[in-house]
Every structure is written in structure tokens, then in C-alpha cells.
Amino acid sequence: MSPGRLLAWGGLAALVWLARGLLLPIFLAAALAYLLSPAVAWADALAIRRSVAVGALFAAIVAVLVGGGFLLGPGMLAEGGALMDRLPALARQIDVGLDAVVRELAETAPALRRLLPEGGAWVQRFVLNRGPGEPGDLFEHVGHLFLIAILVPFFAFFLLRDMHRIIAVAMDRLPPQHVETSVAVWRELNGVIGRYIRGVVLDGLVVGALAALGLWASRVPYPLLLGAFAGLANVVPFVGPLLSAAAAGLVVVLTPGQGLAGVGRVVLLFLVIKVLDDTIIQPFTIGRSVHLHPALLLGSVVVGSHAAGVLGMIVAVPVATVLQETVRLLLEHRRVLARRRRPPERLVV
């Protein structure tokens, strides 16, 4: 490699390192672009200019968000504020509820008494340890969230509008004899990622709706909020459904009159939803986009969690799928090249 090229690659690596804070917004923007790309493809087929189609799409999204904000915003802000005010008292109430469940369990099954934790105030300790720190920290967090909220649609807009031009430029720069195979590999991976992201979002919507409906039928409070959480948490394999079931179980514990039977109903509901999700919903939504072995799936989630926390758990599956597909395509490429030695059978009529 020439010194100039080495310098250029080094400069690029340094630039990426300096801009690493943009990785999360770019990742979220790419996910949003994948989600919206079928609408843009539909506009392409109608011969609508990309800039017009993407502009109209974002205008429609902004209109829906502004409308929704006017309708639901004040209520949600009021609920959020009230929840923050009530947080210490709520933590105390949760601890009392948890104590009651532990006592009930100990009375139901005395053999378990030794296994059950002693003491209490676990949630209060958790909440107090994670309360708002310095005002500066709070502003930093709010500023970071605001930046993400601005940057994600900004990047997504330009990805949707200009991606075909970027590809055209890249294809013109590639050596002609490599265009077919390299772009083919990228197209396959692109298809897998797109189907996975759209499938996960659709899956989350269905699971969230089912959870909300089931919780409402079981008379659990806040079914919409818990359903929305179940839909969002569903993005993380294995851990997500457990978290949403735990949150719903916690609400049941806090609700007078539900007791252990209520917790049992919630656990059963989330088990049924999980089975339905694995057997019926996912084959329709995510379908054939992901073929990861369950052990590999779990392993990727664990590795993702260690590497980048919750974000790592979310991106673990698509990253593992891309790696697996890349290896599969490279092996297939080798297999096809091996056929060069054998001439294909001629058509004889």
C-alpha cells in the first residue's frame, strides 16, 4: 500500500474515532431509513422524484407527530411529571408489595423460606442511587436526547434521498469486473437487514397490542403503557419479553387485591404471547430474514450486552445475521468458483 493511501486510511480511521458519538444517531437513522424505504420504493415506481417523495413522507410524519403531540402531549407530560414526583413514594409502595409477595410465597411453600431474600427496600435503594444528580448532568442527558431526536430524522432523510446516488458513485469507482459480485453481496445483506428491521417493528406492534389487550382483559392497571413497553422491549431477544413480564408483574404486585394469582395470570399471559410470537407472528413478520441458531442468537445477545449495553443487545441479532450471511455468501462464491473446473452440461435436443 502506498504511503499516501495509508495516510488517507489513517485519517479516515481517526475521523471515525472522533465522530464515534454519531454512531448511535447514524445507526438509528439507518434503521428508520430501512423502515421507510418501502414507501420510497412505491413512490419510485410512480416515477416521483426522490427528493419530493422523501420530503412528502417526512412532512406526513411530522404532521402525524405534531397532531399526536397536541392530542397526547399535555397529558403525557402531566403523567410524567406526576410520576417523577411520586417516584420515592412509589418505590416504597413497590417494596411493601414485594415484601407481601415474599411473605405469601414463604407461607405457601415453607420449603422455599431459606431461598427467599431477607431485608427489603430494594427498589427504594435502587431509585435513590439513581436519582437525578447535578443539574448539569440532567441538562447533558436532555441535550443528548434532543440531539438524537434532531440528528436521526436528519440523517434518515438524506440516506433515503441520496442512497441511490451514493451507490451509483460507489459502483462507478469499483473495478468493473468486481461490481457484479461485490454489489450482489451487498444487495443480499441489504435485503436481509431491511426485512429484519421491518419485521421486528411489525412484530413489536403485534406483541404490544396483544399484551395491552391481554393485560386489559386481566384487569391489570396501565395496560396501554405496559403494552407499549412490551412492544418496545420485544426488540431485544430473550431479555425483552422477560423485562416486560417483570414490569407487568410489578404493577400487579402494587395493585391491591391481585396478589400471587394476578402475578400468575400475567406470567401465563406473557408465556402465551411468547409462544404465539415464536410460532405464528414471527414467521409472518420477520419470516426468512433471520436463520440464526437459538444458541448463536443467545450468544450474540450476551456478547452485544457486554460490548454496548442495551444498544448492543438490540443490534446483536442483525450484526450476527450479517456476519453469518457474509460467511455463507463467501462459501457459496467459493463453491461456484470450484465449478469452473467442471464444464456445465450442454443442452442436447
Add this chain to the structure above:
Amino acid sequence: MFDQPLPRWLGWAADPDQLRRTPFLASSPLFTGLPRRLLARLATRFFEKMYHPEEVVFEEGDPGRALFVVVEGAVEITRATAQGPYVLNTLGPGDAFGELALIDDFPRSATARVVTPGRLLILYKSDFDALIEGNARIAVVVMRNLSRRLALYARRSPVIATQPGSETAGPL
């Protein structure tokens, strides 16, 4: 209603590339018989690339992953023989080559080389497969046209061809 092109008063919002590409594909024998709506969808899946003279599109033995349609320029299809490359055919605007990549994953049976500056439309197998999953009619029409080409080729060369002079240009 969505099958119609944009009305004239919305001309400013029209994509000139797509407006040019759809009727161009309609003129290609491989896509004859496809309704405009499906042609428009198919056209969105193509990539366009400029080629300079003497640039190789693919070589004999390369894995086949895409179909090519000549938009501008000329493409020479050659096969290696003991006496050197033998020209099977020279293709011009509207001609398609590499179409067997849409069917199987056998290596290319000939080399395609651009002889005059040109532009090619490229349709990748994965994009074609994704499109026909929801539109079986595209698959039926394209495969029927492809079968006709194969039948024509089979009738032209009914026996195993071993001499370069007895070969004809068929699907790649």
C-alpha cells in the same frame, strides 16, 4: 389509480430516470408482455453503471449474480478457444445478457466486454427474487420470455457444439 403515471401538472415532481427507464425496458424482448405497473416496479430495482471501452463486465467462469441490459454502447460476448477469444455476438441497446443468473448459480459461460463507451442496467438476482415474491406475474412473464430464448437457442444448435465456428450466441 396508482397504476397511472403522474398527471401533467405534477411534471415537476417526476423522476426523469424512471420515466426513461420504464418504456426502455418495455422494448426489451426479455420484458415483453409485462404491464406498465409491473415494469415500473421492476425498473426501480435496476442499477445503472457507465462502462469504458475494453472494460470487462464479467468473465467466463465468474459466478453469475445479475442480469444486464445494454442502454447505450455495444457489448461483445466472447468465449475462450484454443485459437483465442471467439466472438459469439455483439449486443446493442435493448439487448439483455447474463439472464441465466436469474435462474441458476452456474458460472458464466462466456465473457462480456464493452467495446464502445456505454451504460448498462444491472438487475441483481436477490432484488429480482424479492420482487417476484409478491408479484408472481413478473416471474411468469420473464420466465416465459426466457424459455422462448432458450428454445430458440436449442433449435439453433440441436447437437453438442465443440467447434467455435458451429456455436451461436445463447443465454449466458
